[in-house]
Amino acid sequence: MTADIAGPRSLLRRLRELMAGSQSAEVRLDRITTLIASNMVAEVCSIYVARTGERLELFATEGLNKSAVHDTVLQVGEGLVGLIAEEAQSLAISDAQAHPRFAYRPETGEEAYHSFLGVPVLRSGHTLGVLVVQNVRPRDYEDEEVEALETIAMVIAEMVATGDLGEFAAVRETDPRHVHAYSARGTVLSDGIALGRAVLHEPRVEVEQIIAEDIDSERLRLERALEGLRQSIDRMLASPEVARGGEHRDVLEAYRMFAQDRGWARSLTEAVEKGLTAEAAVQRVQSEARARMLRQTDPYLRERLHDLDDLARRLLRHLAGRGETVSTDELVDNAILIARNMGPAELLDYDHTKVRGLIIEETSPTSHVTIVARALGLPAVGGFDGIAELVDQGDAVIVDGEVGDVHIRPTADIEAAYQDKVRFRARRQAQYAKLRDVPTMTSDGVPIELGINAGLLVDLPHLDDSGASGIGLFRTELQFMIASKFPRLAEQERHYRAVLDAAGDRPVVFRSLDIGSDKVVPFMQRSKEDNPALGWRALRFALTRPGLLRLQLRALLRAAAGRHLRLMFPLVAEIGEFVEARSHVEHELKALKDRGGAVPEHISLGVMIEVPALLWQLDRLLPQVDFAAVGSNDLLQYLFASDRGHPLLAERYDPLSVPVLRALRHILEAGERAGVPISLCGEMAGRPLEALALLGLGFRQISVAPANIGPVKAMILATSLAGVSDEVARLMDSDAPTIRQGLADFAGRHNIPV
Template sequence: MLLRRLREVMAEPVTAQDKLDRIVVLIAANMVAEVCSTYVLRVDGELELYATEGLNPQAVHQTTLGRGEGLVGLVASAAEPLNISDAQNHPAFSYKPETGEEIYHSFLGVPILRAGNTLGVLVVQNKAHRTYSEEEVEALQTTAMVLAEMIASGELTSIARPGAEPAVTRPLHATGVPLAEGIALGYAVLHEPRTLATENLIAEDVTKEVARLDESVDKLRVQLDELLSQDGVAPAGEHRDVLEAFRMFAHDRGWVRRMREAVLQGLTAEAAVERVQSDTRARMLRATDPYIRERLHDLDDLANRLLRILTGREHGPVAEMPDNAILVARSMAPAALLDYDRTKLRGLIIEEAGPTSHVTIIARALGIASVAQIQNIVSMVEAGDALIVDGGTGDVHVRPPVDVQKSYADKVKLRARRQAQYQKLRDKPAITKDGTTISLMLNGGLLVDLPYVEETGASGIGLFRTELQFMVSPTLPRAGEQEELYRSVLDAAGDKPVIFRTLDIGGDKVLPYLRTVEEENPALGWRAIRFGLDRPGLLRSQVRALARAAAGRTLRVMFPMIAAVNEIEEARTIVERELTHLRKWGHQLPERMMLGAMLEVPSLLFELDELLKHVDFISIGSNDLIQFMYAADRGNSRVADRFDPISPAMMRAFKLIIDSANKAGKPATVCGELAARPAGALALIGLGFRHLSVSPVSIGPLKAMIRDINIKDAEAAVMRIVEGDESGRDTLTQIAESIKLS
């Protein structure tokens, strides 16, 4: 009855203050309490009395408590209910004479929680010494959920003093891991919206809601059982253990009991799931045990699965998106990102991703400013919140103040002017002041990348990642689909070269329709060419599609993660077999076939001369080569910054490669992050590399730099590094930072 009355009050066309005043009266009457008060957490961290029934009304908007101060502050900081019969003798009691609460002894305070975040505190008090029952505590917590929705809606901002607005609207700044360059100003769109409309909180028929909850829990358990019984799930290992733990949570009687109790208090099944998960999240976020905090994601995922069953909503993009949308997600598959309207999508914030993850590669291809690894960002952001994403620095601003917005708006304008200047260089050659030509090609892997060849004035496509087509497809692409894509790429490039990399799958690049094997160290496991040679059917099909698409043209194909010369010999044999097959059946063949190897594994440094006899070109995958040289996983934030790519060791390795390639008369291209950074590109050019392949956004800045340097300056600086004098790195940086557009 209380919840229904509350819903009626919420729907009344009155001010926010009037609503709050009526709500505390309703709660006090229902709880037979002499006092009911609502405290709201402000942006400055203070808890302000917003409404009361029983205390001095003059204290409203005048009484404040620090977070942790008094009993109210204790409830806010602990995010747990406090139920005591003698408040004044509690060590945390704080006396506020203007409230007149000294005559009240019993105290029950519950946090006003939303997604585990404390928005305020709801309190009831009585003169008599009494301990409130569990049912009363549960009822007050349920009521607090309604208040949480009201606070989160922003209604109370209109009655707040400037600088003392509710904390739910406070600006936040966090720094994560930059994934994709660019600056995005826009509005939050949650990949998996968790919030429920206020009118969907309160049940019309409790019995029906209990039945809905029970039925959905049963469906959830069946789904998890089916997931564990799939052929692709290993019968043992860490992955299996994680899924078993996931299923254990779903069968936990306490979890289900708490949700049923919330429904019996008058909530809908969806609101009960939200309520229980919010309470759980609040406790786990304050846990010091890292294992417990890690399990929070499991429980969040479980609650989201259950909500999707209850609402009938599957994974997928929201129906309506603002023009400047910034997507916020805990995790997502690369194909899911492609479901969103790319004309409106400006930025991406994702908790669980790294610089080399699949969704990151797609985001870069789409030119979306992206940042990752900001803990709990999904719970800190509300749909529609103003956001700023700086993909260069990793900074994210939630609900930024006006001065920050203006600063970034100016930065975006400056960036746009600079991009316009780079655009003017599109048709100009990348030639140094002393006359050396550098070939600037771009990295791609999707159809959306193809217009960049023309837009950037790139010399060609130096790395086309063919596995992206497989990663974003729900089923294995047929040979005809592959052929169609490869022909489109060659058509878009025209007379410019395209280097296709064969499938680099396996390891951490899991395709949902292929059975995978659990490995202790997937980066060094069964992947790339190893997968292709052991399961040649997929490689043969791809080579055949490439050859048919390139009929009458030059076809350049390279094989990833070659670790020994015999692997390139085996790969060449497969190519020759497919060409013979096509020739036999009368198909037109490529006019010229060029085969190359990706140099990513350090063992090849000691077989360079032999390797170069078996290939027409080489391409250095700098990302993998550097991480393997230093035995430091570039996706692991604890070790990713423990090495310097422009170190004497790496510069000597790159010099060995280019000297050997030049001696053999074979072209060598560098792909990867090192080539895209101005100082790194300068170092490579100084060593003798004349072919760089980078992301589309890097071509303009690199061309501007190349046209403003003398090769001899870069050579002198990098040779100092090769000889052990690391001051050359500072010189390279200074040269890169002093570039003028010409």
């Protein structure tokens, strides 16, 4: 006899009533199996639950021997029930005992039953159990019956996930990383340690209602949400930061393909028509897809799982009427933000008084969201594939920005150890604070100019807090990167004047607009480039947009009226580029004087040394500039032909390798011949060991992230310059490819904190 499939919605309503009951979990499970058996016109309905150790335990039954409950246990892969759990796929056969995987258990009394229909109970693609119906007579189950039982299994899975089934809920996730303490090591992005609660940058939507009240209404909600999803993806693809191409665009193109897939939309609609809410339909279809893809061996197909998960989350947020990211109201105190990827403007949108740390799956130590994290003093780590899938909103999280570790739901002893570590860091920071007013001078009396790198107004208080000598690099592009529209002349002028006012009589070195490559401004359309880091960016971009460059120069000249303006140009590849940029400064200065405007008391123009070709032009270039600064981030990526933003390459090449140090020594020697001061403002200056090597090479001016002032200054005060210079020279002449270990040994012998 065929089941009455006209009534699956009625069955779902009756299940909901059972779920709301006050009976014990065992009583409700028994009633659920009786209800399903009756609706499916089956003599048997049984629920098997996944237990630890890859076991499946008979938890409730209608039709089999009651004494077998909790006594019958199968291994995953054993028998028909084990086969369903292993493959996460439904199985319908007319003669179960003839199947080669049939496993007879005499205590159940199932020898009288022939036909068998079993479906997995899935949650997030993981098998929580198996739901089975059986009949005495051989029969072929209709597709509608299979789908109805799959829908019921999803309802049971949600009951498990929400704790409605008591002891059953203890096994709601089979991935131990999702319920137990989980630790992993990634890449350090920003120094510091933070303990707090997880806040998902793109939060998941919890499905609260499973069974639909009004099918037509749910179908309409689904259609509107799908259309909203497609439109939002189209808008993102049309945005300037995505339109130029790259991996982000490739991902969104894949999203658009999936979102337009008729088969996906049809599966969602069919789930709604079977009685589920639109949210529950999305969760069911995605859980089934996830189960299939988790069992794939093809790495490409498994990689697409992240895309489908993300797409399903986006659709759920559209259904819930939420934005793409967490709202301000949802942000808790001591928040640890967790994101797949994030732009600098997105991080700045958060209330930084509540954010304590940051975990990003895809980024590198020199990305601009990392720079913003450092400016805000946020401990940050990256390089954790899929970690957002293992964290729930509100989970306890520890971010260790010293070594790159994260701890999700840490055990009590781990948490206690980190609380001790935080107290130790606080004492160490207090020691650094005592050095704030101590002159930055080596132990043998050589003064060192130690400035900070900045780019945002939130950086400016660090000048006084750290005792820095000034701002060795002010990245003017960050104002453009976080703005929703182009900053006008008056706005730029106010911004630069605020920086100079905060610095007082301390020097500020502005870098002209450096956009392109990984530095995208949201209001400017860019053409696609195969190699954006080698393309239309920085000064070469500005020289082809003279109006943009001159507007910035005009704002800087006006802001620095009566003061000393120090300005350097990025990514100079040949002397002619600097000469042309200087001519624009002269033109704007003359125009300002002609209009009777106040002008700077003194102007110093410099270049950033980042392009290797410039190393063989220094003797002709340096006599024409007032100063120069090595931009080690770009110089190193060009020397090694290694994308600094690539997570797999971020730490592959050592800044203390001998070729790098020889290039830096060559620059310093050219500066000495020309009588031009040379500074270094890249990330390597912010690490005490690398900074020690720079002192040994001959650098006397370096600038670092504000958080690194204390450790680098402590190193400088403990260093005898004569001794380290001799040691660096000796190590560079050795056969070792890097001086890292040798210099670390030297620092240890001389009690230099690195």
